[in-house]
Amino acid sequence: MVARVEDRWLSKKKDSDGKRKRKSTYGVGNRWMAIWDDLDGIARTKKFPTQEQAQAFLDDVTADKKTGTYVDARAGEKFIGDLLDQWFSASVHWKASTRNAAESDIRAHLKPQWKDWTVGAVRKRDVQDWVGRIDLAPRTVGTIHGRFLTFMSWCVEERLIGKNPAAKVRLPKGRAREHLFLSVQQVTALADAIDEHFRPLIWLLATCGLRIGEAVELRVKDLQLDRGRIRIERSVVFVKGGPPIVGPPKSGKARTVSVAPFVAKMLQELVQHRRGNDLVFTTVRGFQIRPNNFKRRQFDNAVTKVNAAAGAARGLGVKKPVTVPEGLWVHDLRHTAASWLVRSGASVKAVQRQLGHATASITLDTYAGLFDQDLDDLSSRLELMIRPVPVADAA
Template structure:
């Protein structure tokens, strides 16, 4: 049916009044939905009705038109469809997304229809969250991504979660340990985890990549390790193994000291066995490792330093309280930069998807490069 404008007050002769003359809005825009269902909307003036029909026509031609019934789908059902359609998710992303859906998105939004969600509703939801600012940002970001998918699917015209005000929190600073601090930590932790500490601090692997390393991944004769997998542990479930976070395998270089340590471990294991295990021979769970071994070692180092200071030794290394295992990855980045590695080399070692991510994350570490450039330029000018 051709889109048209109807006059509710007068008949076609423009003189004969209809029964509803003077009641309600006079002009009605009439058009067909994409599914062939006729739709109407009333306006005060004819020009307004005409402008609406022109917008409908334009939206249909550009593919941005939304059927009137599209907004009736329940968010809970759409969340399942979104997760099923997101085949590009890495295992770690899927675990995190499904956790957020179960804990935060479905409980609040599951019974809402997608067309009923407004920006003010999202703003109220964010304001009521009791989590830390960074966590709130992560949860909101998950909902934002879901709603972007709804826009792409033609279920809603725009994303109501965009430009929502989020609580501001100070970003946690990266901690970069010295060689003395890492040495103290490695010498204090249980001896079976000593090679793991040095691996994290010199190669920059993520903990999920390190605990999934197999003997077959070690190429110690070349001074290399192949990082092809990472593991994510789901609370109450089985570990999920997939590719590294960037989605691509990489090869990292290994120091001679670490190579000897890993070689000793490899002697006692088969090609498919894990390089690092717990005392019971099981795969290391990062949360358990941090709580039971890593944090205890940090506390022990600081306790020993306090005793040394009491005896007059002011050089005993201490370690920041609240240190994360991930800070050893930051430490590796700082050591790589200090050793003269290029941004590209640091990117390859850390497994960042792009060099831009490396620069954004560790821009401050490359300040020395600017000083070096100035020094070399000065030397060049003096020589000339």
């Protein structure tokens, strides 16, 4: 069938007066109808108020067929619940931790809302309304929407829909939590307050900048302490009610980090009687450390002890005892490591490599404020280079 535009109101045949005959649909609905063949050969129609609009639509259909971007009208009739399962099954490239998080979001948020919708029926306003009704923290809402956005992008790639209705949706804004950077005195107090068994872990996190999932998956074979290095090849994620999921670090790439001599000595003493595949850090009973349990049972208690000791010291007349911020995260030790690296004179590239960021721009975006001192130092060095201090003044 050749694509064409048809007049729904008037026939091409004329009456005895020479006027075109009226059809039974005269005056009912839009007058002009575009008619074309779908990819499967089935005729499709769409009505428009003007002939020009109908012809413009047909021109777009013809162009889309030539470029391979045409979307079959029936494709949009598929149910999202079924498509979510297909998308999840097809995403074999995801890391195990990503698959677990996606499966959780699909089960808890995406299917309850969208499973009975056909993919072609979803409009941007529908997604906007859904996002506005999710009663969770802004960051969590953004994660859930991002999952649906990715799914809908897959639907576009599969030519089930022409464009992504989840794109450019307004998301709730939440104030990002500020990074906390501890001083050497604060980390020392925290390490002294925690159970001695976990003291090397505190110092490793605060000086090497490892993520907690990387640290608790370290094996003895990863330590290269004679060179002052540690190889980071894996990270672990713990799922409620399930086994630990071990995969590559967050960036997807292994890296080698530098370890301070005093921390290397701690680690050497810790693992001296262990074998290559044994864990470096364990619970007191010898099991792998679960980050959430560690924070609740060990880390938070250490924070409380430091601040309680500071309160007692004030009662004895000490003016400025060492305290640590309430609500401190274990991840703040990673931020602390970044701040110490910058203060020591490390370049952006060196900090990136140590922390395992995918790019130096991520390091700059995350810790831009820490490099302000670099700008001050730069101006001072330029001043000395252009206008050196006279010998007499220097004396």
